[in-house]
Amino acid sequence: MAQEILFELKDVTYSYIDGGKKRVILSGLSYAFEKGKFYTILGPSGSGKSTLLALASALDKPESGTIEYEGKNIQKIGFTKYRRNCMAIIFQKYNLTDYLNGVENVESSFYITDKKAPPNKRDLSYKILSSVGIVQSKADRRVNKLSGGEQQRVAIARALAKDVSLVFGDEPTGALDTATSNEVIELFKRLSREYGKTIILVTHSDEVAASSDIALRLHEGKLEEMKGNE
Ligand SMILES: Nc1ncnc2c1ncn2[C@@H]1O[C@H](COP(=O)(O)OP(=O)(O)OP(=O)(O)O)[C@@H](O)[C@H]1O
Numbered sequence: 181m182a183q184e185i186l187f188e189l190k191d192v193t194y195s196y197i198d199g200g201k202k203r204v205i206l207s208g209l210s211y212a213f214e215k216g217k218f219y220t221i222l223g224p225s226g227s228g229k230s231t232l233l234a235l236a237s238a239l240d241k242p243e244s245g246t247i248e249y250e251g252k253n254i255q256k257i258g259f260t261k262y263r264r265n266c267m268a269i270i271f272q273k274y275n276l277t278d279y280l281n282g283v284e285n286v287e288s289s290f291y292i293t294d295k296k297a298p299p300n301k302r303d304l305s306y307k308i309l310s311s312v313g314i315v316q317s318k319a320d321r322r323v324n325k326l327s328g329g330e331q332q333r334v335a336i337a338r339a340l341a342k343d344v345s346l347v348f349g350d351e352p353t354g355a356l357d358t359a360t361s362n363e364v365i366e367l368f369k370r371l372s373r374e375y376g377k378t379i380i381l382v383t384h385s386d387e388v389a390a391s392s393d394i395a396l397r398l399h400e401g402k403l404e405e406m407k408g409n410e
């Protein structure tokens with residue numbers, strides 16, 4: 181069966197002017213991400229992983245080259261529309277709304293996208309939270325009263341509520357201990373296996389990379405495959 185491409189970077193270049201000098205971070209980077217697969221991106225600190233995710237999530241524009249979602253240039257889709265309807269991103273520091281409780285954080289996702297919000301938003305939010313291991317008593321607590329692992333689960337539930345097929349993570353397990361990190365990674369795997377989402381996680385952990393379908397390395401401004409498990 182032919183693999184379906186969901187997201188593609190085509191000849192992407194990006195550089196910074198640093199003290200009057202040009203520093204190339206990404207140079208002619210091309211890579212096609214398939215539907216429903218779990219990818220990790222490794223690379224030393226400063227190699228440009230967060231820069232790459234900033235471009236992939238339309239927070240910044242490449243100097244040259246194009247980024248395509250379902251074969252369409254994301255600039256043509258429109259950055260705001262793309263961010264709202266096509267993708268979700270999860271950070272090391274959760275980025276939840278602190279003064280809301282867990283279920284309100286998840287529910288707020290339904291209002292972000294252009295899709296019509298379902299009528300049973302609150303119930304559905306509890307259901308999604310429970311599917312990532314957050315029971316109702318925890319979901320009703322202000323998120324800054326939850327542990328790091330629990331907050332990251334709420335962040336994942338929020339991304340799930342958005343109902344998009346592309347999920348990015350910038351070191352989403354970076355602040356968690358090994359056991360909690362493993363549980364969170366299991367969740368990401370489930371998102372790709374059971375929900376068919378394409379997951380692209382930046383990580384510093386070889387263990388996390390080893391558990392992904394395809395581990396990539398950002399090296400000299402390009403993405404290289406380290407292994408494929410097929
Ligand atoms: N706004 C900016 N202006 C100038 N240089 C920047 C800017 N943002 C990042 N850089 C530089 O670009 C390089 C790549 O940064 P980036 O944050 O993408 O690295 P990273 O691979 O995510 O690193 P880490 O693993 O530490 O998070 C770094 O040398 C960084 O200092």
Ligand SMILES: [Mg+2]
Pocket residue numbers: 229230231350
């Ligand atoms: Mg980074």
